[in-house]
Amino acid sequence: MKKSLFRPTDILELSIAYIFCFFLNLLFDYGKTLDLDSYLLEAFLKNYMDYRTLIVLVFTSIAIVFHYQMLRRKKEEIFCRILVGATVFHITIRYIQDCLRILIPVYFLSVLANFYMNFNLASNFYLVLILITYILISARQVRKYENF
Amino acid sequence: MKIFKFFVTQIFLRKAILGIGMILLLCMANYITFTAARSILSTFQGYQETNYINQEGVYIANLDPDSPMDMGFISESGTQAVYDYLNSNFDYAFYTDGFIVSIPNPDGMEISLGYMNEGYYNLKQFELSQGTDLDFNYQFDREIPVLIGKGLSKTYPVGSTIKMEESVLGRPITLKVQGVLKQNAYRSNYYALNSKTYYNFSILVPVNEEFLNHAAIDLTLNGLMDVAILGTTKEETADLGKVINDNLGLEFNFLSQQDNYDYFKEYYLHALKMICIITFVLLIVITCLSIWNAFVSVRSMLKDFTINLLVGLSDSKLKQIFYGYFGILSFLNLTAVFIITAFNRYGCWLRKDATFATYGLFGLIGMDWLAFLLVAASDILMGVIVVESMLWKIKKIPISLGVLQ
Numbered sequence: 001m002k003k004s005l006f007r008p009t010d011i012l013e014l015s016i017a018y019i020f021c022f023f024l025n026l027l028f029d030y031g032k033t034l035d036l037d038s039y040l041l042e043a044f045l046k047n048y049m050d051y052r053t054l055i056v057l058v059f060t061s062i063a064i065v066f067h068y069q070m071l072r073r074k075k076e077e078i079f080c081r082i083l084v085g086a087t088v089f090h091i092t093i094r095y096i097q098d099c100l101r102i103l104i105p106v107y108f109l110s111v112l113a114n115f116y117m118n119f120n121l122a123s124n125f126y127l128v129l130i131l132i133t134y135i136l137i138s139a140r141q142v143r144k145y146e147n148f
Numbered sequence: 149m150k151i152f153k154f155f156v157t158q159i160f161l162r163k164a165i166l167g168i169g170m171i172l173l174l175c176m177a178n179y180i181t182f183t184a185a186r187s188i189l190s191t192f193q194g195y196q197e198t199n200y201i202n203q204e205g206v207y208i209a210n211l212d213p214d215s216p217m218d219m220g221f222i223s224e225s226g227t228q229a230v231y232d233y234l235n236s237n238f239d240y241a242f243y244t245d246g247f248i249v250s251i252p253n254p255d256g257m258e259i260s261l262g263y264m265n266e267g268y269y270n271l272k273q274f275e276l277s278q279g280t281d282l283d284f285n286y287q288f289d290r291e292i293p294v295l296i297g298k299g300l301s302k303t304y305p306v307g308s309t310i311k312m313e314e315s316v317l318g319r320p321i322t323l324k325v326q327g328v329l330k331q332n333a334y335r336s337n338y339y340a341l342n343s344k345t346y347y348n349f350s351i352l353v354p355v356n357e358e359f360l361n362h363a364a365i366d367l368t369l370n371g372l373m374d375v376a377i378l379g380t381t382k383e384e385t386a387d388l389g390k391v392i393n394d395n396l397g398l399e400f401n402f403l404s405q406q407d408n409y410d411y412f413k414e415y416y417l418h419a420l421k422m423i424c425i426i427t428f429v430l431l432i433v434i435t436c437l438s439i440w441n442a443f444v445s446v447r448s449m450l451k452d453f454t455i456n457l458l459v460g461l462s463d464s465k466l467k468q469i470f471y472g473y474f475g476i477l478s479f480l481n482l483t484a485v486f487i488i489t490a491f492n493r494y495g496c497w498l499r500k501d502a503t504f505a506t507y508g509l510f511g512l513i514g515m516d517w518l519a520f521l522l523v524a525a526s527d528i529l530m531g532v533i534v535v536e537s538m539l540w541k542i543k544k545i546p547i548s549l550g551v552l553q
Contacts, residue, residue: 039340040191040419044426047183058172062437065169069444072163 003081004098005074005091014070014102017062018131022110022124024059028052029119053126060130067099067138075145082146092142099135103128151461155469156476159452166445167477170438170534174481174527177434181526182485184427185519187342188420193515194341195412200271201241201338202409207377207385207402208338215399226395227368231360233391234375237384241268241376242355244367245335245345251310253303257349257502262335263316263367265355267378272335274352279306279327282354288317288362293326297348298507301328310351316367317359323351331507338374341416349502369396377402435530442534446541453542463539470535478527485523489516 006014031049036042048055071078078091110124160167201208211217234240245262253259264272266284274295283293296304304310310323333347360368372392377385385402392400403411446453457466493511496504506513 038415038419038422040187040342040416041422043340043342044183044187044419044423047179055176058176059437061169061172062441065166065441065444068163068165069448072448 003094005077005095006098010070011102014066015106017066018103018106021056021060021063021127021131022106024056025124025127026110026113029114029123030117056127063131063134067134071138071141078142078145088143088146092139095142096135096139103131151465152469152472156473159449160473163445163448166441166448169441171477171480173434173438173441174477175484177431177526177530178481178485178523180427180430181523182519184423185522186515187423189515189518190342190344191416191420194336194344197336198338198341200273201376202405204405205379207380207404209372209375209377210401210403211373212399212401218397221397222369224365227365228361229395230372230392231368233388235357238380238388239267239378241265241271241378242371243268243374244371247316249312253300255299257299257500257505260350260502262350262352263355263371264352269354274333275330276327277330279325282326284354284356288359291322291324292353294323295327295329295352296325297329297333297350298331299348299505316364317362318364323353332513345503346506348505348507431526435533438530438534439537442538443541446538450545467535467539470538471531474531474535478531482520482524482527486520
């Protein structure tokens, strides 16, 4: 990651954001398996289980916030890289690759957790698609900083 | 105001994604607080309401979950024998509901009939908005005096009659409106205190011995399931249990006041504790995420903040701007929670769900408003934490460094 826009703290922050999203999804899967003998608790948890996809989607907004603020902070760096010969295309591709390098291990970790807990392995795949969409949308932002 | 408008339009809204992120996190915090507050308030409301039956010497019948139920064994003569024993040996509170009938009303609701005896009526102490108390010494082949919910009071004012072609008596009956219940009168389920049945579209029919003697087995058997024996002892209820077993083949438990308290402690307090813990943990997580979002905002807007501080903006003014901005975000969220709740309540009217239809501003009742108050309090607390964290972060960075950024 020599030419990467990511610093160790950025990698850590994005990893935590992704882990949090997958963990939340895992928590909902776990909640579904609970055999509660309390009607009160069941009725309370139903408020969340009924809207699980929406809730997970809302929390994925932290990934959007991360991408947005990181690229804004890096606009000078992007401009300087272009000045010294890099192209917007290569910076964008490298950015997408870096994001995927963080996302894929986190996804496999969550698949492992699902496997360990006997949950449906495909239950978190939709999150990968959503997060990749965020990465692709945010990658378009790189082009905006071509002219600083 | 001018500077506040400038900050909102030229600084905060220019990085709208950060604001939207904060709105979404606040929305989750509000939803979690609201659902938890409503669950807890509804349970305590139910607990307080059922105090009328949870008294010394009162035993509530409950079908043993392991008791086999052989409908072939249950007969009208069997239930009659049980009621004969009950009438001659005990005072008891009888109540059963859920008998749905179609009675014309402007809201097109299906009407739920509730049947109760004098013992229950005296214990429950219904509050009336119109009319007079029920008289249980009536002839069931004439007009039966009844109480109705507010939703029926315009179509069927006090003194009017309602004709029903089918009834639990197996023949047409005529009901006479004796009184109108206060709006949003409700009854909590003994075994799910957070669950309530609202009487706005119900008719409460008084039953006496003669009525019970002629009623269908559905009514008498259902009524036995929750019957409360008044002023009795454990030994006497054991005898009653034996009579029920001999005549109906059903195993009944009779729960005393102490049993109910123990049940509440073991079952509800544990669930309430779990709800509090889950809510607390989720709120802590969301607060941490909000602080992270706030720090990210500071990082992105540092130049704007420090330039304004350099040209004379005071720390206290900046604080006011932040609190004002957070106040706007909270207000937007509270409005969203209000709309969702109102839609939820109003949905009962659209679905013609008579047992949950409530009156109030957009159908919202006292419990909802109280939960809103708690949501507002949690927003204030979160606002203080987030804004103070932002100010701390800004103060930590020297102005010159901020400007250079």
